[in-house]
Amino acid sequence: MSQLFQPRADAIFRFVLWTAFLGAVVALFVAEGLSHSSYLTGRNIIQPQPTEFSHQHHAGELGIDCRYCHTTVQTAASAGMPPTHTCMTCHSQIWTNARMLAPVRDSYANNTPLVWQRVGRLPEYVYFNHSVHVDNGIGCSSCHGDMTRMQMTWQPHAFSMDFCLSCHQAPQNYLRPQSKVFDMQWQPPANQQEIGDKLLKQYHINTSGLLSDCSTCHR
């Protein structure tokens, strides 16, 4: 009776084992890569919007303050999306016939809201409050990037938990003086360490670790 297993059976067995092992490792890397990809995080993706609103034009070239439209950024959890009325404060006077603005005029005339596609998405179990960040020296551009350079709006950072924690665990690296909060071009100065420690005290920021407690963002 011939042998049940040929000598090459061992080789096949080893090959299968190694392929399975390497395949698992590759799958892990792929999964890790995917989880940070634009596809899953929504980072750097431009969504089609009802009208091609340009932050670069309005906030950059014209220099309109963020708070002209996002009125509640200093007082409420939500920064606030401008009602159509806000657009029409200017556009009832200028560019009144622009084709680009037809959806806005229609919205105002027919009392039907504009439907914007969300760019910066947070999971439902995260409770973010704009006002407390702005009030404590975290500037708009720290999360939203330089809006004055965005023709169409995109989200430059992945709003993953490590992004939030990078600041919640060491806020001194990101704190700005109150005058720089709405400065879109702000970059940490060379002496940020020194300024940051002073600002921690100035803003009465709790450094006991409370900021990275689960309850701060999840309820």
Place this chain on the structure above:
Amino acid sequence: MSSLRGDSGALRRLLAAVGGRPSWRALEQVADSPEFGGYIQQSHPSLGPMLAGPSRRRVLQVMAASLALGGLAGCDKRQPSSGTSQIVPYVNQPTGLTPSEPLDYASATLLDGIANGMLVTTINGRPIKIEGNPQHPFSRGGTDVFSQASVLGLYDPDRSQAVQHLSNPSDWDTLQAAMLNRFAAVRAQHGAGLRLLTGPVSSPTLLDQIAQLKQALPQMHWHVLAPVGRDNIYAGAEQAFGKKLETLWHFDKAEVIVSLDGDFLDSGPHQIAASRTWVAARRSRAVQGKLLALHAVAPVPTLTYAKADYHAPVAQRDLLPLAHALLADITAEQESQAGTPPATPAAAWGANAAAALKAAHGTSLVVTGTHQSPELHAVVHQINAALGNIGKTVTYIDPVLGQAEPFADLVTAMGAGDVTTLIMLDTNPVYAAPGDAQFGTLLQKVSLKLHAGSHIDETGARSDWHLPLSHPLESWADARSLDGTATIIQPTIERLYDSRTATEILSILFEPQPRSAFTIMRDYWQKQMQTADFETVWRQAVQAGFVDRSAFPPQTPTAKPAQPAPSASDSATPPEILIRPDPTVWDGSLGNNAWLQELPKPMLKTVWENVVTVSPAFAARQNLKNGDMVTIELGSDAVSGPIWVLPGQNDETVMLQLGYGRNSVGAVGDGLGYNAYALRRLAGLWQADAAKFQRGHGSRTIATTQQLDTQEGHDYIRLQEIGAQPVGDTAAYTQPTLYDRNDSDGRAWGMVIDLDACTGCNACVVACQAENNVPVVGRDQVLAGRDMHWLRVDRYYTGPDESADARFMPVPCMHCETAPCELGCPVEATLHDKEGLNLMVYNRCVGTRACSAYCPYKVRHFNFLHYSEAPAVVQEQRNPSVTVRARGVMEKCTYCVQRIVAGRIAADKEDRSIRDGEVVTACASACPTQAIFFGDLADKGSAVTKARQDSRNYALLGELNTRPRTTYLAALTPTKEKA
């Protein structure tokens, strides 16, 4: 009592008999024994089916499959993990509204047509929560279960949504056109044949509308059908004083209170104010080292009876003679002969109460209940008069409810064929009329029947026209609270459906140009106020939620001499049968409110149905046990319901509950329980003594949230005798511990619950449910022990069955400093934060349920199924600040962490610390008696710190060294020798 409750001692004896070291084999032998089966059935009914059902092998198979498939719950696409993908801003944003920020409006909730002032919290234009209105002169910031649950009633998916004509969809214009000729004819006959039937009405505007109608149509009749009502109160005052009056109690001026089946702490429009003032008075006496003693007798234990310091069960038929005896005793010139000791507990109670009353002339208070006979009310007034209490501890005001013709007259007229047009406004007579009225049959004799109600209910289905009625949260209306204060109800949301208010419906039917509810009401008040600056006064009233100084002036009438005591009835009558409203779904009108259905009845702890309660001795005599079906027959009417044994109930008394047996209220409330209205009689609403009590066939398992009624030798609820050694201790916080305690230098949240102030009313339970999106699980899941209430109110009995002492204990999460649950969790889904909160991180939880097994307080609840699934309109109620939990996730009380964070952010933005009282949990804010203190234990001046320093303060199961952040203040009892 051991015969009725689980006898764990017997089980232990059984185990001992098996052998010295019981092995699993031995345990299986035990498990097969009938004794063990009986023990399980009694103390853990939910385990019963499992024992009887699959084999051990099958259970293991199922468990293995659950374990393997458990992870799949995470693959569920029903709950998207990312937020909504669209932003829809306003076109024109309303002034004063910030999207996603809460906004409160002063308004009111109604019970039996009577108002309690409330604040309605809205977010994005949706009312989501009811809070008390601290400015309201009567309710003073308290709430009750009905007001808390009313917000769910607004979003009831079974509300009627359009006009119906002969069961076909119609609309308001068609109605108006159809009624034009009809009502012209009615007007031509001065209203002959026209009858208006409403529920109880206290609304000044609606009463004025009805009065004007009666003026224009003198032949029209107005009747009120009040399933609970206040007719006995008014009739009693009429007997004693010669006119109908409302009674107001002033506990703060009293030294002793005697209740003859009083219900001032029980459900009703008076509950919020009465329990608040009673507890306030009791607290101020306790500060002086005295006890504001409450003596109570009742045939069936109520919350008032349970909170009494001295109580005895007394048959309903013995209450009136007892009251007469009290009156005679008090008015007797001489001290009564103190020779023979009293024969019965009731007599002993009577002697004790009479002595206490005589010692407190002018500072005592005798009360009785809404459901008691006018005769008893009259005698109680006369006792108060004899004691010189009138004008001191008790005052009177005019009735707040409009006085209509009796409902019985309508029944007679309908029987005689005198009614051609019947308008039924906010009432459901086919269901809620007494059984002998045969209202459903009589209704067929009426040629035109209009019904306005929130649901197409039993009456709506039998009417020609059904008109959808607006919910108070979406209406302009007014109503009086029990002190007469005119309370304004303003809409907090656009009407969900094409509905109208009662005032609007009368306007549509009788006015050439129908007016809106706002105009009708504003016109009325403009006429009333007669001030040059009406606009300012009106706006103030709407903003405050009530008309300033509109309470009725107090009166101090003189009592007529008492009628002679009735001759004693012979005692050989069959058991007396009492009918009472249900403490959660009330008269049945709230039957489709899932929060109220799943709310345990305060004394019974049963849910989702009504039961027939009897005393333990009665049950033993008749060989009845919980769930055995019984039939009660009165004439041709019969109802059958399951028995529930209620310790402390009078031996000869059987209680039936109203509010169930409905079949067209909606998906939640249909087909539950029995309909006790069938046994009601026009001549006697609260008693069906002639009824025959019989054993029925079979038995059913009743869903209850509390299996064990005794403390089994523990001191969960401590009692502090007045003047005795303090029972509180701090031992729980001084033991050594191996836990790594991360003591914070910052805030330390804590809670203290005053068990003396807790009346067991359950307002906190519903408030918690509303605030924290706590799901409703349904009867079957409750039977499986899967109720989800984050805060439960435990009810424990002490003492012998016949005079059992019921005590209440609200149990939220203890937020232990050394929390056992945190050791159990393999994925750190439950852990502490720096302020001492024991957090539950839902998105980390993998559902091992180890934390719940480790928790000694059993306050953790697991989402075994998709409990949070609900119709879209019900989801509108949810609090957007709290995560809606998915299947497979553990949840528990968070100390309302969303409110803490909101307070922290508000303080942070102003660079200050959080003020004491700035953060209040939903339960503490809802409590009518302010029994719950919440705040920062690190703040030496905070109310919660002061409460913790009270000598009555103790920790529940403190010996386990869990160092709970929630502690309790022992309940007060009189000193022993007097008891």
